[in-house]
Amino acid sequence: MIFATELRTIFLLSLLTARAASMAAVTTPKADLRYVSLAASDAANQVANPVAYPRDLYPEIEPFETGYLDVGNHKLYYDLSGNPNGVPCIFLHGGPGAGCSPRSRRFFDPAYYKIVILDQRGSGKSIPNAADDLDGSLVENTTPALVHDIDLLRAKLGIERWGVVLGGSWGSTLALAYAQAHPDRCSNLLLRGVFLFGPDEVEYLFCNGGTFGQNPGAWSKYVQYLEDTSSNWAVEKTNLLGAYWTRLTSSDAAVRSAAAAAFVGYELSISKTYTDPAVLETYLGTPTILIPFAVMEVHYMLHAGFMRRGQLLDNVKVMAEHGHKVAIAHGRADYVCQPQAAYRLAQALGAVGAQCELEIVAGAGHSDSEPGLIDAMVRATDKFRDVAAVIA
Structure with missing residues (x-):
């Protein structure tokens, strides 16, 4: 799941983070694109001139508070922006392992919401980051632990109840897990690119070539990297995620970087309606930044999301x-x-009487940088705001 690693926008914004800023001084190696498929054509130049929608992100905003939540083996970065006395909301990033960016704050009206973003265990500015301490980043890195972290942060900030929990892709999984574990601690959920961690979803994306139908080149490159680097392909081809895990956790840094580039390159290739090849090449030119995303994602996929099969639908x-x-x-x-x-x-929510509005957005892929998804998400947070104002 690219789950918030968002090509042009996320790459440019990631340069604003402390980690990326420190790496900017280092000469960026040439990207190894051998295992990344060519982007589809874009004769209308939608990369540079995307279709305009009624709603766009709110303006850039700086945090009024930053800090770290100490949860023992991890120290989790968070920041607060918007209205200090506003309705509290939290942005849950994807991946797992993708981390947040300043852009994450911009889905909410800053005059109304008290906006919280959190880098999950092993990700972003949280300590340790998987790129710096792989073994340490994996300690107690499970879905129940992340759910507990969210509620610890809520308590630390003196928040009684989240007005909105926004989660995209893996973040939607985590948002549902949190809402079901602490149902009295949140009111509204906004989910983008839903992932329920069903076995069919994992198999489709990473194991059985489900994406080959629409993206044959991307799937073929994803598999080709493993075959070209395998000493026992007859065995490894039956467990592609396990094969990536072996390489992503190798003692050889070059192997880890190459595996991260191939794995994340695959997802970048299928995540957006229009892919910018230049940004893709630049992004994969610094693959060590991507190790947290690649490692955490495979870690969670191999462990079925650390949840019981069917848990999220069963608990609606x-x-x-x-x-x-x-x-x-x-x-x-x-x-x-x-x-x-x-x-x-x-359908499951409706069957038990929960209020749910589903908007399928035409012309949009997975990334929350897709103009149509931005429009839908901002309209949703505004609607939660306006409905609450009417009730009040």
Whole structure:
């Protein structure tokens, strides 16, 4: 799941982070694009001139508070922006391992919301970062631990109840897990690119070539990297995720970097409707930045998301019982997280009487930098704001 690693926008914004800034002084190696498929044509130049939608992101905003949440083996970076006395909301990034960026704050009206962003264990500015301490980043890195972290942060900040929990891709998984574990601690959920961690979803994306139908080149390159670097392909071809894990956790830094480039390059290739090849080449030219994303994602995939099979759909009743309102925005052309997951969730919520609005966005892929998804997500946070104002 690219889950928030968002090509042009995320790459440029990631340069603003402390880690990327420190790496900027180092000469960027030439990207190894042998295992990245060519982008589809863009004769209309939509990369540079995307279609205009009614709503765009709110203006850039700086945090009024930053800090670290100490959870023992990890120190998790967070920051607060917007209205210090506003309705609290939290942005849950994807991956796992992708980390947040300043852009994450811009889905919310800063005059109304108290905006919280959090880098999950092993990711972003949190300590340790998987790129610096691989073994340390994996210690107690599970879904229940991340759910607990969110609630610890809520308590630390003196927040009684999250007004909105926004999660995209893996972040949607985590948002649902949190809402079901602490249903009295949140009111509204906004989910983008839903991923329920069903076995079929994992198999489709990483194991059985489900993406080959729409993106044959990308899938072929994803597999080719493993075959070209395998000493026992007859065995490894039966467990592609396991094969990537072996390389991503290799003692050889060059092997880790090459595996990260191939793995993340695959997802970048299928995540957006229009892919910018120049940005892709630059991004993969510094693959060590991508190790947290690649490592965490495979770590979670190999462990079924650290959840019981079917858990998120089975537990929707508790959300209805606590009056959760759910908005879902999902790209029609999302080849990372298929629209069927969003449909399944909406149907399950509706069946137990929960309030849920599903918007399938035409012309949009997986990334939350897709103009159509930005429009849908900002409209949703504004609607939560306006409905609350009317009730008040």
